[in-house]
Structures are given as C-alpha cells and as structure tokens.
Amino acid sequence: MTWRAVARHDRRQTRGVRSVRLLLGLLAFVILAAAYVYPIDADDPVTTARFTGYVVGWLTTVVPVVGVMLGYDAVVSDRVSGAMRLTLSLPNGRRDLVLGKLASRAGLLTAVTLVALLGAGFLVVYPFGRLELPRSLAFVAVTVLFAVLWTGIGVAVSMAVATKQRALTAGFGILGLFILLWGQLADLVAIGLEAIGLADGGLPGPVRFLFSLTPGTAFERITRGFLDPASSVGGPWYLSEWVALAVFACWLVAPLGLAFRRFAGSDLA
C-alpha cells in the first residue's frame, strides 16, 4: 500500500512543471470554450444534458492528447535516469510504483476536468439554460474515466518501452492512429467496398463495429446512448451503447494490464 507515498512524491515533482500546466490549461480552455459557444451554436432547449452530446466531440480529441502527454514519461524517464532505483530500493513494489504514478497524473487530470466541467455547467445554465443534474453528473463521471483511460494508455506505453524517445514515438503513434487516421481509414474502406460493389452507402455493420472499437467512439456512444436526450445510437445490437460500455472498460484496464506484465518481468538494470 505504499503507492500513496509514490503518488505524493510524484505530485511534488509534477505539479510545478510548465508543460504539465500548459496541457491542463489547454484541456480547461477547450471545455470552457465549448460551454461558451454551445448556447449560441445549438438548438433550443439549452440544457446541461444536451451539452454532453455537444462537448463529447471536443473531448474525444483533446483528452487523449493531454492524457498521453501526461503519462508517457511517468515510468520511463525515471527508468532511464536511474531515479527509479531509489523508488524501488524503498519498500515499494513495481505495482506500487505504477499505481502511484497513475494516481498522481490521472489525479491531476481529474481535478482539472472536474473544475472545468463545473465552470462549463455554469456557462451553460446561465442565463438561459437548464440544469439536469443526474445526467450531467453521470457525464462528469464518464469523462473522468475517459481521462483516466488515456492517462493509463500513456503510462502503459511508458512501462512497455525502455527509452523516452520510444515512449514519445509510440504515444504519438497511438494518438495519430486513433485521432487522425482512424476516421479516414473508415472512409477509405467504405469507398473501397463501394467500388467493388460489396457495400452501398456506408459500411456494413460488422465493419462499422471494427471501426468503432476506439476509446473515443466508445465514449461518444455511451454519451449519445445514455446521457444526451437529443441523440440516440442506432444499428444492430453490437453497435449499442451497452457494448460500447464494455469496450470502454476493456480500454481502461487492458493496456495497463498487458504493459504491467511486461514491466514486472523485465530487468531494470
């Protein structure tokens, strides 16, 4: 249970760092900007519940970037410098080390997300909007989990590789793939399938399922299916919000679990 000591120790080092502040500031700015624009941009009625479906598209881009950037050096930079040997010379297990780092970094991200969403709620409600508390609170919870998920992917990358350079490359690779390329890849496959006559106007269900396996899409489906009264999720059962919930849960634990198995068994010296 010494992960708390590791977390306190990591927070001491992280909170003053300029790049961390910048990243967190970016996240807060995006959430508040979305809340500022939403009442002007969207159709009536303006409610915090309907705001969820509006802001989720912004969050699926900015949260992954901030999460991965906060997590990618968490483990590997101490490993490269040798500072990790001090942590592991104390009665800390490797599990404590990783949990502590994740708790510290995801904790920072969570705190900023909470404050920014609170501010966003205020901007939506005042002066003409309406507060719908249960759905909004549920959205806050899912957003925090989404932030933890992406910090976890960053930390997982940090555990799996032995140099900071590789961690950065892998981190950007994952971001580029899921944020920039994934959608275009889906379009490309759709055009291809249409050209050879296998599909007509969009992808067949199973292929769509394949392309919906990203954390961002799962987050979006959960929001639209459960929380935003203005939208819904259609299609076959495997494209439903319930399956998205399962996909989301997998992303939350699988990268960390797999990377930890690798980290736990490797020589650090």
Place this chain on the structure above:
Amino acid sequence: MAVIDADDVSKRYGSVVALDRVDLTVESGEIFGFLGPNGAGKSTFINTLLDFVKPSQGTLSVFGNDCQRQGVRARSRIGVLPEGYAVFDRLTGRQHVEYAIDAKDAADDPVTVLDRVGIREAADRKAGGYSKGMAQRLVLGMALVGEPDLLILDEPTTGLDPNGAAEIREILREERERGATVFFSSHILEQVEAVCDRVAILQDGELVAVDTIAGLRESLGGGTKLVITPDEFDAGTLTAIRGVEGVETAVAVDETTIEVTCTNDAKMDVLVELNEAGVDVVNFRTEEASLEDMFVEYTGGGR
C-alpha cells in the same frame, strides 16, 4: 540466523555469464565486504537482491523473504544505496528523505538524518545541483531512515574524498553497534580491510573466496610477501620465480622491485632460484601479506 541467503544464483545475458552459481550466506550482525574488480558482477548480484534484475537460475532471500516473489517484504527491513541511481532533480534533499520516511512508514526527522550524513546545510537545495559526493551522502541518508536491520550498499564511498570515506565507515560501524547487518561492495581494498568482519571475493561472476581477513591470510600459507630488489631486471626473472613451488604471485612493481607472495617455506627457494638464474639480489625484506596482495592472488590481477 542468515540475513542474506543466496543459493546457486546465476545470471546470463545472452552468452555472457554475469553471475555463475553464487552461493553466499551473510550472518546477522556482521559487516560483510563484497569485493571484486570492476565488472566482476558485484552490482549484478546486489541488483538481484533488490529485484532490479531477475536471476536466470537460483534463489535469493533476505530475512527469509524471497527477493523476487516477496520483494517488498524483503526490502521493508533493508536500507539500500544502489548502483547507477539518479536523484530526483526537482526535489530538495529534505524532500528525498521525506519520501523515504513516507515509504518506510518511519518517524525520523529529516534534518537529523541529513545532519548525520553531513549535508544538513544543503537540506533545502534542489538535489539536481548536488555534487556526486553529496548525492551519495543523500542516498545513504535515505538508506538509514527507519533503522533498517540490513544495509545493502553498492560502492558507498564512490565520489567521496578520503575524509568522506572515513566518515562513511564510521557510520557503518555505528550501524553495526546498533545491531544492523551491513553488506557492502567495493573495489577499494583498504576500505574493506578497515571495517569488515568477513569478505567475499567475486571474480568473473564466480565467488572465489569467502572468509575473514585473518582466514584469507591463513589460506595463503602464512601469507608471506617478499620484496626483492635485483641488480638487473628482465621478464624472464618473473617467469623463473613463478616456476618455484609454493609461489602464489610474482609482480614487478617497477623496473627495480619484485613482489612475491608465497608460502613461508618457499622464501629460500625463491632466493636460490634467483641466484641460479644469475640475478644478484641487492636487497630483500619480508612483509605480512595485505589484503591487496590476497586480492591480486585471488583474482589473478598481477599475472
């Protein structure tokens, strides 16, 4: 009771054998010196004790806790100064010690700890600006937190001047007085000779000797050292001396002096051999073999 118990420990990196079937037991309350030239595998052994490195074969335990499977329990009673560490650049010395206190759930006062290792005045400076010697003192301080029952120190005097090294040795003695066991590695012999109850000598990953210093002397057949000044010197002379039965090592210190370690009985034989080889001995004297001589003997450093 055995504090450290290593059983048949090997570590291979590809085809390189870093540790070769090391069997070692360290008893409670002793200062144990772990000796060997650089690259002999001392740090690899210590890293397996700390579970930084997984042994390819064999088991290690500290206070009966398996170092790989119960590493946290094993380390909860150990204070460690590892090899190849770095300090946390952004944190002060005091914050480093606070981290150790926090993780060990101890109640020490950070300033007292820093005072003991001689860097009290640097307590509130960022450790990133510390010299190598100061960092070494800081990490030793972290190791001392919580009155550990065992100290494992990898080359503790690296980066320290002779006075600093003496201070460290004094701390090690104090820790033993308190009841702690001390296990430390070094390639500098006089440090080991000054404080150790027992020593182990590691050479190319193999344990070549484990004994008290007196015992090591004993095993060298009385441990006599001959210091000979011949009238002239050539390489053939050394070869001739080494051929004498009972001679352990023969080393040319410079172009004028030859040092020979041998059994007591062989002393005269050496001189006779020199005479027969046509070398006039200008001067000679005998000394008790120092640990350094034994070290050369065991690790073949002079041949």
